[in-house]
Amino acid sequence: MATQYIYDAQNRLKSVTDASGNTAEYVYDAVGNLLEVRRYSSSQLSISSFAPPAGPAGAAVTINGTGFDVVASGNQVAFNGAPAVVGQATATSLAVTVPALASSGKISVTAHGQTVQSTGDFVVTADSGAPTITGFTPACAPAGQTVTVTGTNFDVLPNATRVEVGERVASSTVSSPTTLTFKAPQATIGGRVRVTTSKGSVESADLLAVWPTGIVCNGTWIESHWASADGPATAISLDLSKSSLLYFHGQKGQWLSVQASNVAPAGSYVSVWLVLPDGTTVTTSPVRFGPTDGYTVDLPPLPATGTYAVRFQATSSTAVTASVVIESALMLTADAPATQVAVSVGRTRRFAFTTDGTSELSLGVDPVVLTPANHRAALSQIYAPDGRVIPGWGQTVLSCWDTTSPSGCHILMPHLSAGTYAVGFSADTNVAADATVWLSNDIAPTLQPGVPVQVTTTRYGQTARLHFYGTAGSGVSIDLANLQLPQSGGTYVFVRDPDDIALSANQTTTQYVAAGGSMLTIPFLPKTGTYTVLVTPINGSATSMEATLDPGVPLIVDGPVKALSTNLRGKGIRLVVDMVAGQKVGVGITNIAVTGSTGYPGYSLYAPGGTKLSTGTCPPTTTPGCELDLGPTRVAGRYAITIEPPTDANGMSLSAQATSDIVVADTVGTRARSIAISRYGGNARVALQGTPGAGRTITITDFVPTPVGKHMIVSVLLPDGRPLNTTTPLYVALDQSSSTATLKIGAFPIEGTYDVFFDPRDAALASFKVQVGAGVDVTGPGGVSIHKDVVPGPWARAVFAGLVGDHKAVGMDITSLTNPTGTNASLSVFDPDKWGMVQRDTISLLSTCPTSSSGCDFDLPDLTISGNYQVLAELPVTKPDDAVVQISVNSDIVVQGSSGTFNLAARGQNGRLLFDAAAGHSPCIKTTRLSPTGADRLVDLTVYTPDGVKYTAGALYGTQTMSTLQLNTVPQTGQYMLLLDPANGYPTDLSVTVNLPCGP
Incomplete structure (x- = not known):
């Protein structure tokens, strides 16, 4: 039950009842001054308020308090001594009717052997002339059927009496002050009948079922019941041909569940439908009320405020009985004391929380006690206000095992827009769970360069979200030093960019950080804006650390030596060196010392674009130290070196210098x-x-x-x-x-x-x-030394002229190798500036050529420089005469349209099919081999979007004659490209057809 607030007619707070049923009563004097606050436990009988404060005999009165019997007959209520009938009861409220013999005075309640009286008097008034309802027929009606209502004080004047069923107005006719008729309205499931005149309004105690789809009055309909959320259980009876309707009033956005118990026979299958206020049905599959005594049906978030119904129907001819309750999700408040929850066997419990769209939240469940032990409980994913599933971020741990310590599980929330969300919690079959639930605002400091921040989480599942501002193209490191965890285990650390997207693997990957700490390096920031580093303990436990944003200590080339030190576990050192294109520099790291460890510091070197160039260790026992070679640098910019201490070290010191x-x-x-x-x-x-x-x-x-x-x-x-x-x-x-x-x-x-x-x-x-x-x-015949201007090496060379935009590939045929010294040759291509080129869609500068394939190819990206290109083939022989090879440079065959034939006759030659596709379409590409198959004759098939981004890939395998590649919902309209790339440049003939829609 959510916290309940009761106000009087003067809008003064009269009582507050929390989720456990404990109540505080506010007592005022005649002029409205607060005199005292009385507190009652959930088991103590009390009357904190009643409403309305006055009314005639027959009027409905709600009594609020604590300690009531949840069975209506277990409560005796009297108005100034006159016994009253209790209609409905919960532990904190009673619905009663003012008896005919009532007089003004105190209201008394007797329950569980205790008797209490109200503080104020209830005033009995004369009949106000408001309408009353004594009954109506029939109890179930299809839309349009006439329903007759009997009662008193109906207004016979035209249009003076209004009739509503649920939230729908019905067309009515008043024949006398005691009788009226109306037509059952369209687009409603029914509910209570409400009659309104100028003198007042009244609702029927009984329910009118308006014939929904699948229900025939006096056929498949059995009974209608009214339930209040979190009220007492309702007994239902079902069989194969008859349904039961359970009505309730719901609020827009409310999260409710149907809890079933006392199911007989246990494990029965029952179909359950939610019927909306407009009469439409939300269907579900048949669910099993069991296999033990209970089951939960979680309803979607309610789309509107109004009268709803849950329809039950057995799926077999065997009669089924059960007790059902409409249960509200347990409302959680961020940073409030942890909430205790019990989940019975076979049940699910939902937690709900509301956010204003600015909060950063985590949810944890710990400790978890399972009965019987040695089992598992689990959290579901997050459900959005519209019912969609939102996966948790990063290392969300959904399973709670009572065999681990701690035994909990937790969800790290993404950024949530304003609304009310829900999360489910359940245990294994035949297992009950008692748990403590925590909803927490995460700790979210903003890091400034070089300024240490102490970060401490104190609640289970709480996460540290470290924000920092970054500039596109730069890189940073973040020290997570002196990481303390009360339990064994470590933390997961991962990064979200300014658009709330996880950084891709080539920028940074999720890292596991053990107790003690570590340095997180983000070598390349793709965007300018605020980044978020999330630190979440793997077991959800509380943690503390010192976090520092480290942009790096500049090393000036040929400048002074920098002496650097750290004094915390996990804290590293970041060095940055600014270099121009073509520069050649060495970095020396000396005077290396670590405290509290015999391990070695490790280093990593990053290029300006974030590429990791090299890694290694710097043993303190090695003198003078370790060194890194930078250059010749192809790209100007800032190079970064990170040096991390051994995981068990308490500190580290070193000296660093950069030298041309x-x-x-x-x-x-x-x-x-x-x-x-x-x-x-x-x-x-x-x-x-x-x-x-x-x-x-x-x-x-x-x-x-x-x-x-x-x-x-x-x-x-x-x-x-x-x-x-x-x-x-x-x-x-x-x-x-x-x-x-x-x-x-x-x-x-x-x-x-x-x-x-x-x-x-x-x-x-x-x-x-x-x-x-x-x-x-060189040594000549007879061992005589001979001087030669040149001794050819074991390589072959070719030169070709290229223009900007050319699509070319290099192929090499290996005809023979005499006395080979290895099993692989290699191909490299150098641009007009003498820089080695990378192969298309890779970062590889070298194409390895297995000699068993009799050749290979080097797929060039589209050329960006005009001039002479050089091809170098390095061969596994001792002298060039031992190799017979042929190098060819080929332009791609380009065909425009939805089909084409490709005669890729030269080694290394590729094909390109340029075809049009519209956004949202899903064309199929059928590639047919026209030449012989072979195990080594694979053809790679790669599709690129109109803006040149790799979209998807497939293959025509060597033993296949045909392959179909389906493009699922292409993202944009324009000209797409299919690249046909035979493995190792093997010559082949292909036919390609693009079909829309996909078909034979």
């Missing part, structure tokens, strides 16, 4: 140059202007590391910074014992600027000499 790489030009034939790397994390490079058909020899001498014993790796990098990835990688390692090394580049595979990269390990310092010579020395 030392770059030495390609000076062939000059004397050796001395290079000194004097800043931790620094690197050096020798830039070689590579031209296919030329070779170089790099000689390194006099290598001295600091501290002693550290290594330096020397490697060759392609123009875009990737290692020259041959089957025998071009690198050497130097240490104190081998301070001299030679690196031979037999031939440059493509045109561009290469780097010989000198990278001291563990952020060490180093000095050495380097000399560049033309050509290479």
Whole structure:
């Protein structure tokens, strides 16, 4: 029962009764001054008010109070000593009729062996001339049938008497002051009959059933009953051919349920319908009143205020009896004391709450006691005011297990618009539940950069919602430090953007954070606005933490060293480095120390667009420390480095610096140059202007590391910074014992600027000499050393001219490989600026070519630069003569219309079908293979929207001759594209047809 407020005729508060039946009575003097407040427990007999304060014999009076017997006959009521009839009773109200012999005076009530009197007098008045109803016939009538009403004081003047059934006005005729007739109105289920004249109004005690669909009076109709929400149970009797109607008055938006008990035979199936005030029926499937004693039918939210009916009918010839109650959802108030609720076997209990649209709420149930034990209870999802299901956010936990501690479950609410919502709660079959329910406003601080905020939740299921303002294109980290949980387990953390949409996996993923804390990194913010970070304990328990929005400590390239420290568990360090395109920088992290742990801090490096470039660890036992290599940077912007302590560490300290790489030009034939790397994390490079058909020899001498014993790796990098990835990688390692090394580049595979990269390990310092010579020395016949200007490498190269907007793909046929050194070749494509290109719809710079497939392809995105493009094929052989390959560059075959034939004869060639579709349509695309099938002849089918966004994908598998791809309700009108991409670029012939609607 919801909290009930009673007011008198002067609109003064007379009494308040809470959900448990406890009542407070407000007592006033003659002029309206409050004298005292009397409080009564739910079991204590009391009269707190009655209404109306006066009336004639036969008038209806409602007595409010506590401790009444819920069975009407268990209460004895008298008006100044004259016994009265009690019509209906609940524990807090009685509906009585003023007896004929009543006189003005106190009202008394006797129940449960106690007797009390009202504070004020009820005044008995003379007959007011208001109409009365003694009865009507028939009790059930189809719309339009005549109903006769008997009573007194009907007004015989034309249009002076108004008759209503439920909420509908009926056409009536008054034949005498004691008799009138009316036509049963259309569009109503019926209800009480109300007669109104200028002297007053009266409602019938009996109910008129107006014939709804499926009910025939004197046929399938048995009985009508009136029930009050949360009132006493009503006994119903049913069989296969007859229905029972249970009427009640409902308010718009009210959440009600039908609770059945005392079902005989137990487990009977019963059809239940809700009939609306206009007579329309909301159907449900037959439900089983059982299999034990009870069952719940949850009604949808009521669409209007008025008289409703629930219709029951047995589904078999066996007679069914049951007791039914119309039960209101348990109304919850955010941040109010927790509410105790008991759910009987077979029942569901609904909780309801109202929000103004600005609240951020969570609902939790804990503790949960199940009888018998070792079972489960569960929350449903959230039901909106219109009955729609709204899923909970993130890591909502709907199941409550009494085998865990805590035993509860909880729902994290999304942002809800204004209205009244409901959530259901039930236990396993044959299990009863006693639970404590919490509805809470979430803790929602706004984080400012660098300002720690202490966040504490105190109620079960309560969530911390951390808001911060972010700018599109930037990135941030959020420290959740010193995370305290009273029970074992951790928390889930996830992020919503300014439009209340969960960030996609490439921006951030839901993270599990164990007790102690962690750093949440959002590498890329897609929008400008206020973001929300939700921290919800996995078991719903209360928690506390220190939250800090960390935009990052700037590291100035070649600037001062930054000494940084933390002193809380889970608190990390974020560094940011602003770089221009093409810049080459090393970052050194030294003087690493952790408190309270033997573990290693871990680092992650992020590009300006949020891509994670690398990860690693920084062992405190390694000196000087660890280092990260940034560049050459293709994209200008802010790069971020996050450093997280071990999970059990109580603090961390370190020093960090960013240093430009030392770059030495390609000076062939000059004397050796001395290079000194004097800043931790620094690197050096020798830039070689590579031209296919030329070779170089790099000689390194006099290598001295600091501290002693550290290594330096020397490697060759392609123009875009990737290692020259041959089957025998071009690198050497130097240490104190081998301070001299030679690196031979037999031939440059493509045109561009290469780097010989000198990278001291563990952020060490180093000095050495380097000399560049033309050509290479190789061993000839008889072991004689021969100098050559070029020694071709195990690769093939092609060049093609491309224009902006071109649709191209590269294919490679492998005819033969002699003495292969591996099972895969690879393809790379470099744009006119010598940057490696990514394959279409991927972030991959490399296409791996299994030699077993005799070839492969590299699908280019639409070209955005005009100029010469280079193709590099790296082959698993020791010399180029051992490989026979052919590289081809092909334009896509483009067909416009709803059908087309594609002869994809060249290796790597793709097809494009451009077809029109209207928003909301669901066309089918049928692709037929015209060439032979084969296990390795798969064709990828990808559809793009008119604005170029990937919409859906499918495949024509190698063993299939035909495949159908259905597009379900396309989002916009315009020209769509189907891309036909044979796997590994295998040549094939295809026919494609677009059908609307979908059909053969």
